[in-house]
Amino acid sequence: MKKIAILNYYMACGGTEKAMIALLNSLDYSKIQVTLYLLFKEGPLLNDIPKQVDVQEIKFKKNKYRNYVSGIRGANIIQTSCLKLERKIFKILNQVNYEDGTIFEAVLDQVIVPDIEFDLVCDFSGYGLFPTVVAAKLFRAKRKCTWIHGEKCSWLKRTERSLDYFDRIFCVSISARKNFLKLYPQFQEKTEVFYNLINVSEIRDGAEAFVVSDVMEEDNVLLTVGRIVEEKGYDIAVKTALKLKEKKIPFTWYFIGDGNKKEELQSLINKFNLQKDIILLGRKDNPYPYMKKCTLYVQPSRNEGYPVVIVEARALGCVIVASDIPSIGEQIIDGVNGYLVQLDEKAFANKIEELLRDEEKREKVKKELQNEKIDYSDNIKKLYNLL
Structure with missing residues (x-):
């Protein structure tokens, strides 16, 4: 039984999430075991995930670090303000920011990594988000792949230091691949088009x-x-x-x-x-x-x-x-x-x-x-x- 880990942000009602669900529905679960790791285990499409998939939330030693690498989500205005202030202090002390992804690197040692070697780790988040860095630098696997979901690739600046860790880079269209290779021509040999699966x-x-x-x-x-x-x-x-x-x-x-x-x-x-x-x-x-x-x-x-x-x-x-x-x-x-x-x-x-x-x-x-x-x-x- 092959083991696959797939990482994503959360289950929003968007094209990326629908494409991932279509991908999950296409897999042969008699031969593979799939664990889906989400930065936030929530979203309107959460219940659409096939029952064969084990859905986990990416774990942190302290949950505040989850907010450092994403949008601040406080229970109320006061808590949100406190979290924003904490993140600001963290960024100043560590001389990092979100725009270039250096805050992702600074938080990596706060992630609790599953003690498993997967046959394949797939980063499906693909928009310069924290799960890409986690998949690339923390999860152990024989092979790794990532997705590029847009033809506009400016957001990749946040995760470009992780691209070397992937064996395959899937682009969802010819134009997405073309624009990606304009910025990163060194990855031409391991980049190919993978059209979103649609039922x-x-x-x-x-x-x-x-x-x-x-x-x-x-x-x-x-x-x-x-x-x-x-x-x-x-x-x-x-x-x-x-x-x-x-x-x-x-x-x-x-x-x-x-x-x-x-x-x-x-x-x-x-x-x-x-x-x-x-x-x-x-x-x-x-x-x-x-x-x-x-x-x-x-x-x-x-x-x-x-x-x-x-x-x-x-x-x-x-x-x-x-x-x-x-x-x-x-x-x-x-x-x-x-x-x-x-x-x-x-x-x-x-x-x-x-x-x-x-x-x-x-x-x-x-x-x-x-x-x-x-x-x-x-x-x-x-x-x-x-x-």
Whole structure:
């Protein structure tokens, strides 16, 4: 029985976590034993982890060090303020900071390492986070691998000193690999593309789990799903909505998701008086029935890795209008199985108007998607090759 350790941050409702669950669901548990180590054993997708997986929280000699290498999480305002002050003093005394990852190195000796030699250790966190350093420098294994989830790699500065420890570096798209190798050409031989595994049947079954009846009853329904963060371009979506309203195009745009830019987003919606045109639905554990019901699925992302939500939208036959960035261009052929537009509110508004007025074009894309094969299951062999 082979032993695999997988490390991640926590089980947020994001594409990275969904991809990891799909990976876990693809493993043969008659031959391997998997332990998942999370920096925080929490999150909305925690219950979606296969029951065969032993889920552990990365342990520290003192729990305060967990907060030093992550976002401060106090039980109340006073405790949060105290923890922030403690971390500030720690950084000054040790002359370290978060931006270059030196604080990660300073905290390593406070981690309680499992006394096991694994056959394979996989760092799936992949965004310059503390679990990457733990996987690289503390866990014992015959072989190790890590994931690069984004085409923007600036965050790797925090963990670049750990890259030498990995035998394989998996990038989730061609564009992610290309951008990674621009920064770290010395790792070309051990870097390859590993597309996120997606269970299309589960997505389609999820779309039938319930009928959306309380919202999305309008004729022209737009939908965007994802974390409300700068990378996802929600501000561009709001400005696009303003352009559509100025053109007197009838529409209602629903946003599904949550994130650190939610308050800014609501302020922008209020500023342009779009409260009746843009509806924030918050996070949904199952967004697929909503996706199935929309007229157009719109994704104005600034950068991505290999966006799972675009795969999901394709699987559900959504007519997609997305920003013309490399990682999305690996999935969408403009005018065939969706539409790619310049990352600009005017371009988005023009394309949305065109498609809302032309049902024939929408039906043509839907027909193409019905015949499209979405299957990345062969990628699992790349992981097994490391055992």
